[in-house]
Amino acid sequence: MTIEIELKFIATPQAADRLGSQLAAWPHQYSAPLALSNIYYETPDNQLRRWDMGLRIRSIGEKYEMTLKAAGKTIGGLHQRPEYNVELTQPELDIARLPAEIWPDECDLSALQQQLKPLFTTHFNRERWLVTYGNSQIEVALDRGEVSAGDLSEPLQEIELELKQGDLADVLALAAELGKAEGLRLGSLSKAARGYWLAQGKPQQPVRSLPILQVKPKATVEEGMQAALTLALKQWQYHEELWLHDEPAARDAILEALETVRQTLSLFGALVPRKASNALRQKLTSLIETLENEQPTAQAFCYSPQWLDAQLTFSGWLINAGWRPFIEPKNAARLQGSFKRFADIMLGRVAADLKETFTTIRQHNEYLDKLARLSRQLLAVRLLAGAYPQHEVENWLQPWQQLAQAIHADRYHELDMLCRQALRQPAFWLNGNV
Numbered sequence: 001m002t003i004e005i006e007l008k009f010i011a012t013p014q015a016a017d018r019l020g021s022q023l024a025a026w027p028h029q030y031s032a033p034l035a036l037s038n039i040y041y042e043t044p045d046n047q048l049r050r051w052d053m054g055l056r057i058r059s060i061g062e063k064y065e066m067t068l069k070a071a072g073k074t075i076g077g078l079h080q081r082p083e084y085n086v087e088l089t090q091p092e093l094d095i096a097r098l099p100a101e102i103w104p105d106e107c108d109l110s111a112l113q114q115q116l117k118p119l120f121t122t123h124f125n126r127e128r129w130l131v132t133y134g135n136s137q138i139e140v141a142l143d144r145g146e147v148s149a150g151d152l153s154e155p156l157q158e159i160e161l162e163l164k165q166g167d168l169a170d171v172l173a174l175a176a177e178l179g180k181a182e183g184l185r186l187g188s189l190s191k192a193a194r195g196y197w198l199a200q201g202k203p204q205q206p207v208r209s210l211p212i213l214q215v216k217p218k219a220t221v222e223e224g225m226q227a228a229l230t231l232a233l234k235q236w237q238y239h240e241e242l243w244l245h246d247e248p249a250a251r252d253a254i255l256e257a258l259e260t261v262r263q264t265l266s267l268f269g270a271l272v273p274r275k276a277s278n279a280l281r282q283k284l285t286s287l288i289e290t291l292e293n294e295q296p297t298a299q300a301f302c303y304s305p306q307w308l309d310a311q312l313t314f315s316g317w318l319i320n321a322g323w324r325p326f327i328e329p330k331n332a333a334r335l336q337g338s339f340k341r342f343a344d345i346m347l348g349r350v351a352a353d354l355k356e357t358f359t360t361i362r363q364h365n366e367y368l369d370k371l372a373r374l375s376r377q378l379l380a381v382r383l384l385a386g387a388y389p390q391h392e393v394e395n396w397l398q399p400w401q402q403l404a405q406a407i408h409a410d411r412y413h414e415l416d417m418l419c420r421q422a423l424r425q426p427a428f429w430l431n432g433n434v
Helices: 013-023 109-115 168-178 191-199 221-244 250-267 274-293 298-302 305-319 329-335 339-359 365-384 390-408 412-423
Strands: 002-011 028-042 054-060 063-069 073-075 078-088 117-133 136-149 152-165 184-186
Touching: 002 013, 002 168, 013 117, 013 136, 013 152, 013 168, 028 136, 028 191, 117 152, 117 168, 117 191, 136 168, 136 191, 152 168, 152 191, 168 305, 184 305, 221 250, 221 298, 221 305, 221 329, 221 339, 250 274, 250 365, 274 305, 298 305, 339 365, 339 412, 365 390, 365 412, 390 412
Parallel strands: none
Antiparallel strands: 002 078, 002 152, 002 184, 028 054, 028 117, 054 063, 063 078, 073 078, 117 136, 136 152
16 A cells, blocks of 8 residues: 555646646656556445545556555645555456455445446546655656546646655645646546546536534544634635636635635634734735635636645645644643634634624614624634534524625615524523523
8 A cells, every 4th residue: 555645736738838848947857658548437326436435447558557546635636545556467357456454344345346337537648757856756747638437528637746755845845836837726626536527427516605514523622723724625626616617606605715714713813823824814815805806717817826826825734734833832732622612612702792793783784894794703603513413503503694694685674683583592502601
């Protein structure tokens, strides 16, 4: 088994064409293009997908290799997954040759083998450069071809940076250098994910509001913060794909995701000083201002250096825990405390703030002034309330959301009634009396 650590970019044709000249700035070894074909396999009920696995046979000329990628994690465009490779003499599946311990206990390998059928294919030419950058050896691969499922296909133009030896920080730094020019964006979706989408008939994905954050039992405060930031990044990149596929409502969802990052930093601001995230905050604010004031097109903005720089900064800050060098010793201990206890305290403060904000309103025009504050606090509740039954949380949120919708729609005759209903909601969290 190997742990594959790679950063993926989606590239425009122009960005792909200039990659070689960009990499000439650093010592490297070049490998001429190779034609690669991959067949991905799945069961009729998508069992591998439900196990978060991907299984393929790769053909390189007359050589064949079976690869299984197991569950891993993706942050931004950085993919880290266990990978198992088996050489084959023929392009025929033989999953019994993969390590037995990778399969769930209840798995019947013989039955699984019989159910596995080709689902989609990828065909592309791969150029490679082994680059010496900083203290690291980084393989840069350029893949150009297509992903196909039945009669459907999508062009494939990816640049992958894979750490062969050295430090992950060098991968991120090289990515930042390449991203100073137009035409690159982080690839949060793997080739396999795009193949599954094609195999399903290219269904239109829905715009989705921020879900209630779920964290593992007994999570620390720091783990809760990391989970909140990771969720915000996933929301951002999910809706980036929708925006690029001509879903106009995805733009507002991106703005919500960016605001979620800022709200997370605010929630944890007593423990993580502002100076720890100054650069990130400035870049997010710049994106928000551009989205709100300039109305850029998705194609132009998502492939811009400004967009990529903000995502790389965010991903790097999250992956490398960029706040830790700024944490005072007493707050370092508090970050290792109970996230549940922290969340209960913060939920109480959110409710107290809403009560103070909306019980002092005297005129209808004051509601509009309070809308941004209300929206931020509702995001905070979604980041803090995961320990409680979802229906209780949604019941508490509903009247506040109705109030926000009425303010936005200027239904002024409903505002006072909706405000009173929202303020009457009892706390669903422990120690929640305010």
